[in-house]
Amino acid sequence: MSELLSTEILARLQFAITIMFHYLFPPLSIGLGLILVITEGIYLKTKNPIYEKITKFWVKIFAANFAMGVATGLVMEFQFGTNWATYSRFVGDIFGSALAAEGIFAFFLESGFLAILVFGWDRVTPKVHFFSTLMVCLGSMFSAVWIIIANAWMQTPAGYHIVGEGMHAKAIIDDFWAMVFNPSSMRMLLHAIIGCWLMGAFFVMSISAWYILKKQHLEVAKKSFTIGLVLAFISSIAAASSGHLLAERVAETQPAKMAAMEGHFITGTGGAPLYLFGIPNSEKQTVEYGIKIPGGLSFLLHWNFTTPVKGLDQFKPEDRPPVGITFQMYHIMVTLGMYMLFITSVSLILLKRKKLFESKLMMKIYCFSVIVPVIANQAGWIATETGRQPWIVYGLMRTPEGLSKSVKANEILASIIMFTLIYILLFLVWVFVIHNKVKHGPDEIFPNKKRKFIEENNV
Template structure:
């Protein structure tokens, strides 16, 4: 029993480490992809060479990020077969369809047009190159679509039937489109993609603000910053809106998860409070040091302040998710969302009165604010995945039951150590390459523009 528990903990730790490291890069590809389309679209429309210069610079960053996303994503998928064989057998029909679609419609589309995007500036017409930029951006988006669909099915499994027994049980698709448009997929996808836009926007603003502080490449930096700032503001507003609608759906499909996110232990007979922050206490089933809005959770879920929301007391203890990490990660995501919305709103005001780029302290804030969407994206997925526990497929397969039966804890530990070393080296290389491109800047394009 102790060996099995150690195996489960290590297998979950390994997957968490690899997926969280991998997820540093796909959101940035999606966000940068949209910004590249916008920047090159402005160049096509205005014929202003500065926007060609801007696009060429950010394409270089995009290419390095794409390579890291591919390298880290391959390792993650192998774990399904090594550490989670029972789970892979159970969901193989569903995941196989979604991952195959991701490969056909996303990866090949993105990688096929990437060469034209990076190397085709002087080899194809501007319109063909712009089409390639659009295809690359769509490829990164389609990748998110199919991966989120697969994950959303784990949250809200529909459109299937079970065949086999014991270790040979598996879910088989009855209706492909019912599986695709499961109750969680659309709202999860929208919120996820908006989070990617924020990451791309704040990444561009971070580097642009660095240039502005150093008084280098000012025309490129300021125009890039403004484009990213507008996307960042729109993304911040949409993130709050889409997050609300997603939480509404979670209250229906996974009420235990929502209760854990909100630290909601007891159902009661009146309105359910909304905690702004606090420390959940499982022993007393209260939120210590919490500040709450009476009836706030009821209002968000039901539209009034009196209808109670289902709490954790309606579930057996063995069916409840871990409350502490779910609550804190969820609230961290919300806090960072408010921070990004406040920062972009105030920055638009300063831009309107021509004070933004003269404010050194604002530029310094933006230099480090790339951490906000990175952490918010990670925290959101932590809340989503931990909040699903103890189920790996909600209501159908518990997480311990999805483990491989032959893998040993020491084998997983060795692989964690090896992959950690590889990932550290990869990340150092990535930082070196990107930092070198940032320090060099778009200077190599000046001669051509002259």
């Protein structure tokens, strides 16, 4: 039993390490992809060569990040067959269709047009190049679509039936579209994509703020920062709205997860409080040192301060998620989301007053704020996945049941050490490449293009 437990913990730890490392890169690609569509779209409309310069610069960053996302994603999928063979057998029909759709509709679309995006500037017409940029952007989002559909099915299974028993049981698709549009998929997808846009926007603003502080490439930096700021502000509002919609669905379909996220232990007969922060104590069934809004959780979920919300006391102890980590990760995500909304709102006011780029304090804040959406995205997914426990497929298969029967704890530990060292090396390479591209900065505009634009527009 102890060996099984240690094997389970190590297998889960390895998956957490690989997927959290991988998830540093695809969200950034999705966010940068949208930025590229915006900047190149402005260039196509205005013919202002500065936007061509901006787009070409961020394309270089995008390409380096895209390559890292592909490399780290392959390892993640191999674990299904090594550490989680029983689980893979159970969900193979579901995941096989979703991952095949990702390859057909997303990866080939994205990678097929990437070469034109990177190398096609002087080889195709501006409209064809913009179309390629748009396809790369859509391809990166389609990748998220099918991965999140697969994950959402684990949260709220639909459109299936079970054949076989025990280790040989399988979930077979009855209705493909019911599987795709399972109860949580679209709300999860919307919230996740918006989180990716925030990562891209804050990444662009961080590098642009650094240029502004150094008084380098000011025209590119200020225009890039402004585009990133507007996207970040809109995405911050959208993230709060989509997060609320997702929370309502979680309360309907996974009430134990919602109770764990909010530290709601006792159901009671009145409204459930909303905790701003605190430390859940599962033994005492309370949140210690907590600041709460009475009836706040009931209002958010039911628009009524007195409606009861199902607490953890309604579930068997063995069916309850780990409350501590789920609660804290959820609240970290929400807190950082509010920070992003606040800082972008203040920045838009300063921008309108033409004081933003003169504020060294704000530029320094944005240099370091690049980490904020990264932590928020990671914390949100940790809350989502730990809140699903003890189920690997909610209500159908418990996590220990999905383990491979032949893999030993020491084998997993050895692979964790090996892959951690490789990931550290890969991350250092990524930092080195991005640093060099940022240090080099945008390429200069051809003088004849700039002169022609000035003459035609009387600038």
